[in-house]
Amino acid sequence: MTDLMPVLTDTWDADRSWRLATYEAAGGYAGLRKALTMEPGDVVQAVKDSGLRGRGGAGFPTGMKWGFLPPPDGGPRYLVVNADESEPGTCKDIPLMLASPQHLLEGIAITSYAIGCHHAFVYVRGEVLHVYRRLLAAVQEAYDAGHLGTDVHGSGFDLEVTVHAGAGAYICGEETALLDSLEGKRGQPRLKPPFPAVAGLYARPTVVNNVESIASVPGIIDRGAEWFASMGTEKSQGHGLFSLSGHVTRPGQYEAPLGITLRELLDLAGGVRATRELKFWTPGGSSTPIFTADHLDVPLDYESVGKAGSMLGTRALQIFDDTTCVVRAVSRWTDFYAHESCGKCTPCREGTYWLKQVLHRIEAGRGEERDLDLLLDLCDNILGRAFCALGDGATSPVTSSIQLFRDEYEAHLDGRGCPFDPSASALFAYTPKQPRTPKQAPALAGTGGH
Incomplete structure (x- = not known):
């Protein structure tokens, strides 16, 4: 197609x-x-x-x-x-x-x-x-x-x-x-x-x-x-908007029948940015379990994506190339969910807060091996126990990224810190730390694009 x-x-x-x-x-x-x-x-x-x-x-x-x-x-x-x-x-x-x-x-x-x-x-x-x-x-x-x-x-x-x-x-x-x-x-x-x-x-x-x-x-x-x-697949019929963003040559809205694959959409969008390779992507926004290049040919319909272990969601296809630190990306998403929790239920209010703290610790190189099990345990205590789907969605990128990129998490542990150079990624704004003098105002860290 x-x-x-x-x-x-x-x-x-x-x-x-x-x-x-x-x-x-x-x-x-x-x-x-x-x-x-x-x-x-x-x-x-x-x-x-x-x-x-x-x-x-x-x-x-x-x-x-x-x-x-x-x-x-x-x-x-x-x-x-x-x-x-x-x-x-x-x-x-x-x-x-x-x-x-x-x-x-x-x-x-x-x-x-x-x-x-x-x-x-x-x-x-x-x-x-x-x-x-x-x-x-x-x-x-x-x-x-x-x-x-x-x-x-x-x-x-x-x-x-x-x-x-x-x-x-x-x-x-x-x-x-x-x-x-x-x-x-x-x-x-x-x-x-x-x-x-x-x-x-x-x-x-x-x-x-x-x-x-x-x-x-x-x-x-x-x-x-x-x-x-007549469009789409047997159980996922019709057309839909697919939003490609991130490390893609021509990001934007691509309207196509459900069941199209990311490989086909990337062909239409000029592929991943030059000289880089696809590392991971989201099929339905940041609250859906992430996919890798192994999932390029999964039909983007509700049943096929679900069978592959994620959710089609809003068809927000965020593309990340091999310059991106998966720990940093997941940490930024978790910051968002912790900030946006309404606080009504304990699993989401407390759980997203602690996910945020542990991920910050790991990214900074202060984490320990047991922190990975702690993250999974926190997710297990949020999933299915929160008042609404926000809590469940916050766990998806954490659990799926540990499952697919555990070695990358482990590379951050025991004082080693992030092995990636943030300035090499165009996805997130990066401001090098500068020494402050008493006359300087605190610098605001860039948040990059969505």
Whole structure:
């Protein structure tokens, strides 16, 4: 396979691709007009038949999730779009909203009609102010054109869309923490059950979906469930955005059918940077177990990646070449998870803190052989015991890296320190330590890119 599948990205190279006129010129909102002529239940069934699975990481069937809503009781029900993209390496939803926000808005309108929602919310990560502003402008354009608002296209269907900016908490990517934040509370995961489908936003039935999941709906309705299901693999159907970052010649978004391999994507992206070789990579973001060059031909679908020992997640393919110290990379990820723990449960709050301390000790050359077993023991006491998936995700890079690169960890022990030269890696910013005088302010260490 060498062909990409530009569906969500088909207008990204157009002039002013984010404008409604550009989207409509490419056939935009044909799916909504078609959906409004269908029964809501038939729209839900079409999404089920397409095989669309959640593109936010878990891969749960989208149509089935919609079907969990209880029968209408006369009260409101809500659609909430999770646009709080925050995990290191994950960078697909923000470019989608920046380049083609109308894909998302049309998907919101169709989904809301299908589930009987009259007020939808988009929860955007607050730091991406440019995306927030662009989405607000796109919503206004959609209102002015009659795609949103009262009596949409004369169908009798009303829909209000609210764009909400979060305050920059990774935990709010967890759907119930997002709902609490949207209600004005501190963003922390809720105990489940009840699930959002039964008691979500304002204790009402709620569907929470990822940006890419919702943006994929217009194509399914317009072109048909069979068209979507014809792509991908038997159980992982359709197209998806694959984000390549790190030590790759041409990083960026590559839209292709599920089941493509990293080897094929690297061929399209110009390969690993010149004169270097692939060392390790993440198939689904920093919270998924890492892979090596031995996994280049694993099909990137939910079943194949799971069988190989990791998770497809958000298809955030972070590429690391042979200049990278795996201990340092895992330590930086762990710093992130320790910082972003909401503190609600002891396993995550305490466990990520101690993972961070032990990894710092090992990287600095002050670790001992027993520290590797201590790391694994800490992970064992977090995995499956944390209140939400943040704790579980924090253990994935630690356990998988020790399994695959134990010799590299051991090379740091007993006072030897890191055998790699940080300045040789383009992935992380590196500032040599300089002696300080009383007049100098403390230097801020660079954090590099995601």
